Amino acid sequence: MQVNGEYKPLIVAFCCNWCSYAGADLAGNNRLAYPENVKIIKVPCSCRVNPMFILRAFQRGADGVIICGCHPGDCHYTSGNYYTRRRMSLLFSMLNFLGIEKERTRVEWVSAAEGAKFAATMNEFTEAVAALGENKRLEDLRCKR
Amino acid sequence: MQRIGVFVCWCGSNIAGTVDVQAVSDALAHEPGVVHSANYQYMCSQAGQNLIKEAIEEHKLTGIVVCSCSPRMHEATFRKTAAAAGLNPYMVEIANIREQCSWVHKDMATGTEKAIILGKAAVAKVNLNAPLTPGESPVTKRALVIGGGIAGIQTALDIADAGFPVDIVETKPTIGGKMAQLDKTFPTLDCAACILTPKMVDVAQNENIRIFSYSEVTDIKGFVGNFDVTIKKRARYVKEDICTGCGLCTEKCPMKNVPNEFNLGMDNRRAIYIPFAQAVPKVATIDPEHCNMLKNGKCGVCAKVCAAGAIDYKQQDEYISEKYGAIVAATGFNPISMDKFDEYAYSQSKDVITSLEFERLTNAAGPSSGHLVCPSDGRHPHTIVFVQCVGSRCASCSEKGKEYCSKICCMYTAKHAMLTRDKYPDTEVYVFYIDVRTPGKNFDEFYRRAAEEYGVKYIKGMVGKVSPENGKLHVQASDLLADKQLHIEADLVVLAAAIEPDKSARPLATMLTASMDTNDFFTEAHPKLRPVESPTAGVFLSGACQGPKDIPETVSQAGAAAAKVIGLLAKDKLTGNPCVANSNELMCNGCSSCERVCPYGAITYVDKEFRMPDRTTKVRRVASVNEAVCQGCGACTVACPSGAMDLKGFATKQIIAEVDAICK
Structure with missing residues (x-):
């Protein structure tokens, strides 16, 4: 996404309420900095993330989308993150086929205790997306004002 | 169209x-929809909440956005505020501009920009919020305590004292x-034993407590x-119910060489055993791995000597189903x-032992009847070396030990x-330590007494190697303060092993859907404000399963967990989570x-009659959500191919509106 003529990657992070959102809070409590490009949307479980949301984000100009959930086996709803894993591996391989590099999409497991992991993941992911440059492939130019 | 009020919190200087809070509230x-926007130093304070209440009334607000700390912190507070002003509590949304903005970004310009976008x-x-009403569910007035150590015992006693039935499940x-x-x-x-065993007896005699010993939870x-x-x-x-605990069978059983786990394998027990004299329930148990009768069908001595006729070789595992309102781990x-x-030669010499x-x-009830002896040959040890932090505080070698401090080792050493x-005043006692940590009432005085009055030689430094030589233990260590290498010929080396959560905690957490940290300790709902509750509603934490703890701390946490359980069980009805799935029947294709x-x-799925445009009726199979059972994960909303299933809240x-707002 261009901000004042300068490329700044925009990252949309979907975080599950029970693990990753709390992990992000912990990163905040411990003052572990990560880029402001990352904007978090809270969902009850990573399995609430409809592939449609990800397509929408890319369409509206996001440069990377990351979904964070509880570790496998630790899902608050028992099995939600397994659905996420399957759905997203399908979606991401399709997006890759369409030319959305697979580095722009990621599923990551971050527990409520892993503030450091959350910050590290976001730093690393933002860096990877920044290196790829702007998402032009799926961005809908009609959405631009 | 909504009439929305925006309230930006400064959180002192935290946000x-x-x-720039003024810029955020101005922006x-x-x-769209915002009719009022304000900022204030502490929105969560009484004055801040009043500000919100007044604005709701004055501007006839239908929804509010509070830009403040994490919703995990104060969402409930602001929902209550809204409800007090007559607004549906689910018309409140929180923009997390503290934990996920001001605390992780250093620059005012970028922080403000992000806060505006989050807002x-x-x-x-x-x-797009709609007022939601939570459903109600009844509360089963019975608690389950998993684990029968001092933590479980204290929690169960406190809950039972309040008049609620409690079951304790203990694997031993x-x-x-x-x-x-x-x-x-x-x-x-x-x-x-003098302070624990009376409590164990209290548990056994309490009418409200049932003990399931030698049992485990298999499904929740x-x-x-x-x-x-x-x-x-x-x-x-x-x-x-028949065994009297007389112990005759444990004396007559011919299988004498079973390692006694209660004494950590330092002596032997029989195949039928009572772990220790004050066991509760005081009932014998046959170890099927070592019992000749159960393995080969030959023996039967215990059955012959048992006057009560309590032995039953054909007994089967029994599965019990019970309903509970609250569960304590x-x-x-x-x-x-x-x-x-x-390097400490634990596997090479019997004279290297752990603190337990x-x-x-x-x-006095141990394998040597309380006489301090070298386990290898029973001689009296003259030089004893205690090694602290064995596996604790291992930052550099975390695959070997634990990163955390085990907390209790300094004091027990x-x-x-x-x-x-x-x-034994004739013994020489060395303690090797990294730091001596003694916070706690009368703890430091205790440690200083050991060092000053009792002449225990505290040496700052770690033991590098212990090697068994000629029946003695050659200890190589460094004294960091004197900056020299030490060589000590010891008779006994005692390792203060790090403590870790019991292995049963991980599968239990999975059954409870309770979260754990990377060390397999249970995570608390809030590290400071809700230390005895799991983030999973109805699950409470007691004792060392939440983190290393000594006995006084364990007992106080156990009591706190009990108070939380009593608070829950005292309610007749619980309000549920209104954020549940709901299906649009017109779109559902069954x-x-x-x-x-x-x-x-x-x-x-239910068959439902629909009126068609031509005034005929048609029966269609459509999804129906049981709102009392739905937990609101949203898995179904994504699975639904026709887009009929949605999640309230x-x-x-x-979510698409949020994505759009962020990507604008």
């Missing part, structure tokens, strides 16, 4: 330090846990107030295995050293996709 004032996303969402044949194995307790040096279903639990009562081959801890620390083994050696010098992914079985439209 205002990195975010959000022009968002816009929340405004976009609240524009007796309750008592680790504390039953201890000799003396710091810093008062009173005997562990349901939710707060309504857990369905299956308990497997393992066959102990002795009828519990009290699974406790274990010392870590010493396998990876062979030392505890048994000095216990001071106790061991002091008691040894007190009873494909069953949602039913298949639902982890709770909350979706069923996290509706597809709402």
Whole structure:
């Protein structure tokens, strides 16, 4: 996404309420900095993330989308993150086929205790997306004002 | 159209330090639907809440956005505020501009920009919010305590005292846990058994408490107030209600060489055994791995000597199903295995022992009847070396040990050293330490007594190697303060092994859907404000399963957990989570996709009559959500191919509005 003529990657992070959102809070409590490009949307479980949301984000100009959930086996709803894993591996391989590099999409497991992991993941992911440059492939130019 | 009020909190300087709060409230004032925008120093304070209430009334607000700390912190507070002003509490959205903005970004310009975007996303969402009413569910007035150590015992006693029935499930044949194995307790040096066993008897005699010993929890279903639990009562081959605990069978059993786990394998027990004299329930148990009768069908001595006729070789595992309103995890801890620390020669010499083994050696009921001896040959040790932090505080070698401090080792080592010098003044006692950590009432005084009055030689530095030589233990260590290498010929080396959560905690957490940290300690709902609750509603934490703890701390946490359980069980009805799935029957095509992914079985299909445009009626099969059972994960919303399934509070439209606001 261009901000004042300068490329700044925009990252949309979907975080599950029970693990990753709390992990992000912990990163905040411990003052572990990560880029402001990352904007978090809270969902009850990573399995609430409809592939449609990800397509929408890319369409509206996001440069990377990351979904964070509880570790496998630790899902608050028992099995939600397994659905996420399957759905997203399908979606991401399709997006890759369409030319959305697979580095722009990621599923990551971050527990409520892993503030450091959350910050590290976001730093690393933002860096990877920044290196790829702007998402032009799926961005809908009609959405631009 | 909504009438939205935006309230930006400064949180003192926590937010205002990195975010220009005035700019945020100004920017959000022009968002669609926003009719009022304000900022204040502390929104969560009484004055801040009044500000919100007044604005709701004055501007006839239909929804509010609070830009403040995490919703995990104060969402409930602001929902209550809204409700007090007559607004539906689910018309409140929080933009997390503290934990996820001001605390992680240093620059005012970027912080403010991000805070505005987060605020816009929340405004976009609240524009699509609808008032929600939570359903109600009954509370089963019975609690389950998993683990029968001092934590579980105290929690169960406190809950039972309030008049609620409690069940304790313990995997061992007796309750008592680790504390039953201890000799003396710091810093008062009173005997562990003398203060624990009366409590164990209280548990046995309390009418409100049932003990399921030698049992384990195999399945947990349901939710707060309504857990369905299956308990497997393992066959102990002795009828519990008939056995009198006389112990004759444990004397006559011919299988004499079974390692006694209560004494950590330092002596032997029989195949039929009672772990220790004060066991509760005091009932014998047959160890099926070592019993000749159960293995080969030859023996039967215990059945012959049992006057009560309690032996039953054909006993089967029994499964018990029970309903509970609250569950307390009290699974406790274990010392870590010493396998990876062979530099201390634990596997090479019997005279290298762990602190818990030392505890048994000095216990009057232990394998040496309380005489401190070298386990290899029974001689009296003259030089004893205590090594602290074995596996604790291992930052650089975390695959070997644990990164955290095990908390109790400094104090129990001071106790061991002091008691040894007190009873055997001829011994030389060395303690090697990284730091001595003694925060706690009367703790530092205790440690100083050990070092100053009892002449325990405290040496800052670590032991590098222990090698058995000529029946002695050659200890190589460094003295960091004197900056020299030490060589000590020791008779006994005692390792203060790090403690870790019991192995049963991880599968239990999975059954409870309770979260754990990377070390397998249970995570608390809030590290400071809700330390005895799990983030999973209805699950509470007691004792060392939440983190390393000594006995006084464990007992206070156990009492706190009990108070929380009593608070829950005292309610007749619980309000549920209104953020549940709901199906648009007109769009549902009855494909069953949602039913298949639902982890709770909350979706069923019903045949429903629909009026068609030509005034005929048609019966169609449509999904129907049981709102009392639905937990609101949203798996079904994604599985639904026709877009009929949606989640209240996290509706597809709402999340898309958030995505759009962020990507604008």
